[in-house]
Amino acid sequence: MDDDNNNIQGLLVVNCCPQITPTHGFINDILKQLNGDNDGQYVAKSINFGADASADQRRQLNDIHGYGVRIDNKYYSANVHLFDIVDKHLINQKFADCVEGVIVYYDFDHDDTCFDVLQSWQSFIDQFNNEIKLLVCNSIDYNCGNSSDKLMKWCLDNEFELVDLNPNTDDDDDDNDTDADDGRLEPFGKQEDGIVRITQAIHAHTWPYSSLKASPQYKPSDKFKDLLDKEVTGIITDDSDSPLKIDDNFGLVDNDMQCFSNLFAKFNDMKVKASQLSETDRKKFAEDMTIAFWKAIDGDEEDIEGLDDDI
Known part of the structure; x- marks a missing residue:
C-alpha cells in the first residue's frame, strides 16, 4: 500500500x-x-x-x-x-x-x-x-x-x-x-x-x-409505488362524514373546510409517503399536495393557473 x-x-x-x-x-x-x-x-x-x-x-x-x-x-x-x-x-x-x-x-x-x-x-x-x-x-x-x-x-x-x-x-x-x-x-x-x-x-x-462511496438512491418497484399511492389515496379520502375527493393528481374536487381539516390531519402520513419516492417523483408529489391544499382553502385558481401543466 x-x-x-x-x-x-x-x-x-x-x-x-x-x-x-x-x-x-x-x-x-x-x-x-x-x-x-x-x-x-x-x-x-x-x-x-x-x-x-x-x-x-x-x-x-x-x-x-x-x-x-x-x-x-x-x-x-x-x-x-x-x-x-x-x-x-x-x-x-x-x-x-x-x-x-x-x-x-x-x-x-x-x-x-x-x-x-x-x-x-x-x-x-x-x-x-x-x-x-x-x-x-x-x-x-x-x-x-x-x-x-x-x-x-x-x-x-x-x-x-x-x-x-x-x-x-x-x-x-x-x-x-x-x-x-x-x-x-x-x-x-x-x-x-x-x-x-x-x-x-x-x-x-x-x-x-x-x-x-456513493449511496445508491432507493427506487421502489412499480408494485410498491402502486401500493403507496393507494395507501395515500385512502389517507386523504378517509372515512369521515365529509370524505375528501381527489382526482388522479391528488387535486381536491371538494373545497369544503372539513375536507381541508382531514387533509391537514394526515400531513405526516403524506410526508412518510413522499420519503419513499425518488427525487423526481417527490417533487411531483409535493406540487400535487400544494395544489390540493390551495384548493382546500378555496384559493384563487388564477394563482396556480398553469401549475398542473408543469407537473
Whole structure:
C-alpha cells in the first residue's frame, strides 16, 4: 500500500508489556480481522517523518514503523497505518498530525508491572489529538476488585474505552450481525468484544483521507409505488362524514373546510409517503399536495393557473 507522506493517517499502538506479549502478534490479529484474512502475516515498514526535523529527531522518527491496511466498507475506503511505538521520544508536528487515536495493550495477569508502565506512557499519549482511545486487555478478572477497579478508574479519568480480548460471556454467537452481501461481520452492527470491537472502532472513525462511496438512491418497484399511492389515496379520502375527493393528481374536487381539516390531519402520513419516492417523483408529489391544499382553502385558481401543466 503506497501512500503520499502528506496523506498518512493511523493509530498509535503502545504495548505495556512487550516482553510478555509481542506487539507484532497483537497488531497482526487486528489486521487479519480488518482484512478478513485469517492466514495473513503483515510486515511493518519504516516511515520517514523526519525530513524537516533536527538530526536527533530524524534518527528517532526514522525508527517509527507502520503496518499499512486498506479499510474498505460499504460507506468509504481509506488507507490506514498502525504505528508500532516502542520509545517515548519527542515527536514532530508532521507525525502528530498523522495520528488519529491510540490502542494500548495491557496484560491483566501482570497488573502491577503493566499499570506502572501504562502511567509512564500517559504523558506521551496525551501529546496527540486522539479520537480513538482503546485500552485493550488480554482478559479482565472482575473478581480482582482492586486491580479491575483501578484499571476502570484510569479509563474513566482518561476517557479510554476498556476492551476485553477474552470476555467471559455466555451470549449466543448467533446474534452477531453480518453483512447481507458477503457474510462478513458488519462493522457498524451491535457492539462486540475483543479484536472485533477494535476493528469496529476503526471502521466507525471519520478518517480525514478517505474516499466516500456513493449511496445508491432507493427506487421502489412499480408494485410498491402502486401500493403507496393507494395507501395515500385512502389517507386523504378517509372515512369521515365529509370524505375528501381527489382526482388522479391528488387535486381536491371538494373545497369544503372539513375536507381541508382531514387533509391537514394526515400531513405526516403524506410526508412518510413522499420519503419513499425518488427525487423526481417527490417533487411531483409535493406540487400535487400544494395544489390540493390551495384548493382546500378555496384559493384563487388564477394563482396556480398553469401549475398542473408543469407537473
